[in-house]
Amino acid sequence: MKQATPPQRIEPLENARIEWEDGAPWSKEYQDIYFSRAGGLDETRHVFIHGNDLSSRWRQQDRPGRVFVIGELGFGTGLNFLTTWQHWRETGCRHLRLHFISCEKHPLTREALQQALAQWPALGEYSEQLLTQYPDHTPGYHRLLLGNEHDGEVTLDLYYGDALDTLEQQSNPQVRIDAWFLDGFTPKHNPGLWTDALLEIVARLSAPGTTLSSYSVTGRVVRALKALGFEVEKRKGFAHKRHMLHACLPHGRTDSGTDEHNPARTEGREALVIGAGLAGSTVAWSLARRGYRVTVLESRGETAQGASGNPQAVLQCRLNRQPDALWQLNLLAFLHASRFYSVLQAQGHDFDWRPCGVLTLDGAYENTRKAPGADTYCHYPPQVLRRVTRGEASDICGLPVTDDGLFLPEGGWLNPVRLCHALLSRPGITVETGERVTALHRDEETDIWCVSTDAEGGQREWHAPVVVLACSHAVRELDQTADLPVLPLRGQISQLPDNASSRELRTVICGKSYLAPASGENRHCLGASYRKNSTDTSLSEEEHREVLSGVTPFLPTLRKTEEARPARASVRGSSADFVPLAGQVPDPGAWRSIYGGAQHPGRKSQPLHSHYLPGLYVSAGHGSHGMAGCPLSAEHIAALVSGEPSPLPTQCAQLIDPWRFMARRARRQAARYP
Numbered sequence: 053m054k055q056a057t058p059p060q061r062i063e064p065l066e067n068a069r070i071e072w073e074d075g076a077p078w079s080k081e082y083q084d085i086y087f088s089r090a091g092g093l094d095e096t097r098h099v100f101i102h103g104n105d106l107s108s109r110w111r112q113q114d115r116p117g118r119v120f121v122i123g124e125l126g127f128g129t130g131l132n133f134l135t136t137w138q139h140w141r142e143t144g145c146r147h148l149r150l151h152f153i154s155c156e157k158h159p160l161t162r163e164a165l166q167q168a169l170a171q172w173p174a175l176g177e178y179s180e181q182l183l184t185q186y187p188d189h190t191p192g193y194h195r196l197l198l199g200n201e202h203d204g205e206v207t208l209d210l211y212y213g214d215a216l217d218t219l220e221q222q223s224n225p226q227v228r229i230d231a232w233f234l235d236g237f238t239p240k241h242n243p244g245l246w247t248d249a250l251l252e253i254v255a256r257l258s259a260p261g262t263t264l265s266s267y268s269v270t271g272r273v274v275r276a277l278k279a280l281g282f283e284v285e286k287r288k289g290f291a292h293k294r295h296m297l298h299a300c301l302p303h304g305r306t307d308s309g310t311d312e313h314n315p316a317r318t319e320g321r322e323a324l325v326i327g328a329g330l331a332g333s334t335v336a337w338s339l340a341r342r343g344y345r346v347t348v349l350e351s352r353g354e355t356a357q358g359a360s361g362n363p364q365a366v367l368q369c370r371l372n373r374q375p376d377a378l379w380q381l382n383l384l385a386f387l388h389a390s391r392f393y394s395v396l397q398a399q400g401h402d403f404d405w406r407p408c409g410v411l412t413l414d415g416a417y418e419n420t421r422k423a424p425g426a427d428t429y430c431h432y433p434p435q436v437l438r439r440v441t442r443g444e445a446s447d448i449c450g451l452p453v454t455d456d457g458l459f460l461p462e463g464g465w466l467n468p469v470r471l472c473h474a475l476l477s478r479p480g481i482t483v484e485t486g487e488r489v490t491a492l493h494r495d496e497e498t499d500i501w502c503v504s505t506d507a508e509g510g511q512r513e514w515h516a517p518v519v520v521l522a523c524s525h526a527v528r529e530l531d532q533t534a535d536l537p538v539l540p541l542r543g544q545i546s547q548l549p550d551n552a553s554s555r556e557l558r559t560v561i562c563g564k565s566y567l568a569p570a571s572g573e574n575r576h577c578l579g580a581s582y583r584k585n586s587t588d589t590s591l592s593e594e595e596h597r598e599v600l601s602g603v604t605p606f607l608p609t610l611r612k613t614e615e616a617r618p619a620r621a622s623v624r625g626s627s628a629d630f631v632p633l634a635g636q637v638p639d640p641g642a643w644r645s646i647y648g649g650a651q652h653p654g655r656k657s658q659p660l661h662s663h664y665l666p667g668l669y670v671s672a673g674h675g676s677h678g679m680a681g682c683p684l685s686a687e688h689i690a691a692l693v694s695g696e697p698s699p700l701p702t703q704c705a706q707l708i709d710p711w712r713f714m715a716r717r718a719r720r721q722a723a724r725y726p
């Protein structure tokens with residue numbers, strides 16, 4: 053039998069080793085300075101901002117729906133990024149958004165970054181926002197949503213790992229970079245970065261009109277760029293340097309001569325989102341952030357009434373025993389969600405986000421999976437997850453517990469109903485309740501989807517070029533998605549009125565069930581049960597007892613637990629492989645046409661553009677982990693819709709691509725009838 057290839061192991065990150073010279077950082081790995089001693093800020097402005105003619109290009113492109121994407125090699129201290137952000141804000145663009153991607157192999161620790169940035173008081177407000185969200189540990193992509201609706205929104209994607217590997221992993225093939233900052237130390241000190249292979253990727257991610265700049269004018273780099281089609285020019289260097297490099301990919305005869313190289317960015321920006329739970333609310337928010345006018349159609353009379361309707365929901369990370377792509381997906385999604393909720397809350401949205409940490413006790417694994425040993429999860433960065441003894445666990449959570457466990461400091465709980473309200477209140481979003489979607493139909497001539505709904509007043513039709521299905525297992529009621537394995541998974545929660553002992557609880561506790569700290573309504577949620585394929589929402593005493601016995605025995609001093617009552621049952625949508633579905637909807641007939649053909653997925657696992665339905669997307673199957681999975685899935689879908697950079701590396705995007713079920717089906721057929 054053919055041996056399965058072991059999943060690729062993702063190596064941990066190594067932070068930068070810094071020496072401080074007169075307060076400025078110097079790299080021990082590369083034996084080089086991070087920025088010019090003659091003035092880092094002025095160097096950034098000269099080489100990168102003016103070097104790419106950013107001000108005039110930004111003004112020229114300041115139109116609704118436009119985004120300007122910068123790619124940087126070497127994030128370092130973030131000085132280039134912060135200066136660019138400040139400059140962009142001073143330019144005063146009204147519509148243009150800034151998207152900054154920066155690759156970094158050895159991120160500074162948060163402490164080192166803080167020390168390095170302390171010398172630029174003029175960048176204080178920007179540095180502060182960066183430091184609040186800055187991750188310094190996990191390899192892969194980290195999306196930081198910065199700024200706000202009033203002063204302009206900026207997206208920073210940190211790609212942690214080698215620049216070549218991480219840029220190659222961008223999962224949206226439509227992405228084009230408008231300007232490059234080549235700042236990965238000099239070729240003399242860091243020849244491993246300035247390879248032909250990397251410059252080829254730079255060229256591949258560029259389009260006519262893309263510029264790049266660098267302080268280095270090394271002959272080999274200049275020759276390689278020219279060979280890749282760039283027009284290269286030596287301009288006056290900064291301070292004592294004679295030259296710096298400016299390059300531009302010229303417009304061909306058929307190009308318009310402007311920067312408008314990505315048609316996906318400028319097409320009609322209207323979208324319909326089906327479902328106003330967490331999956332739909334996050335997608336609507338991400339699309340509205342990109343200038344889409346979004347109409348959310350919800351079958352119930354109010355938003356967030358399904359599985360997103362519990363009074364307290366827990367954000368935790370799904371744990372994996374190997375550092376592979378699934379581990380990375382779960383970890384990146386969790387970290388993104390935790391940052392996202394903090395950002396929204398800091399912007400004044402009150403949905404009770406409490407990043408109080410989540411403590412999972414070893415008893416949680418009894419009878420289900422093997423209990424974790426001391427080393428089981430040591431591939432998690434200690435900032436994210438650490439083992440704690442029973443004594444430490446008791447100190448952390450405020451009540452004596454019976455077991456050792458795992459502590460996830462960035463986890464917590466929030467009120468998902470109020471979160472959905474906050475997301476849907478964003479300008480550009482309209483919610484239509486009581487509209488049950490019955491069918492979808494695409495007009496091939498206009499590329500417009502027509503969505504039919506049943507409402508109290510009769511049948512209605514809605515039109516848009518983009519439709520996102522975020523209606524959990526109800527996606528199976530629609531012809532286009534009837535084959536997607538999103539299955540109902542009933543869950544019931546209980547509530548316990550708080551009391552003197554329970555108010556001591558400071559973190560979420562997970563045994564076989566979870567118990568959240570007291571909410572503003574003086575209650576604790578406990579939950580939740582799991583019943584596959586059940587859509588029944590009546591309350592069950594049996595499940596209530598199950599939920600209670602799953603956590604209260606771990607907290608021997610918790611009193612008055614007999615006062616707990618069954619509170620609410622709802623139905624989640626769970627996928628057949630317990631990984632969400634987020635991406636473009638595959639053509640239901642595609643697997644038949646590819647099976648047996650040269651393209652069939654048994655031979656070629658990459659789906660083709662023609663295997664998907666144009667303009668139709670899905671975010672579903674988040675199971676009981678929607679709190680962690682929805683925000684990043686939403687950003688991924690919005691990126692695919694708008695032709696912008698995805699927050700997911702390919703190896704993670706493939707895991708959630710609904711296409712995988714088609715591919716498996718075709719593979720099964722191929723094995724059965726070779």
Ligand code: SAM
Pocket residue numbers: 068085086087125126127128129130131132133155156157158159213214215216235236237242244245
């Ligand atoms: N732009 C930075 C700033 O504003 O502070 C300065 C960047 S510093 C000159 C160069 C950076 O490139 C270092 O942080 C280094 O770790 C990073 N680097 C070096 N080789 C790399 C590689 N192969 N992939 C990604 N980053 C790399």
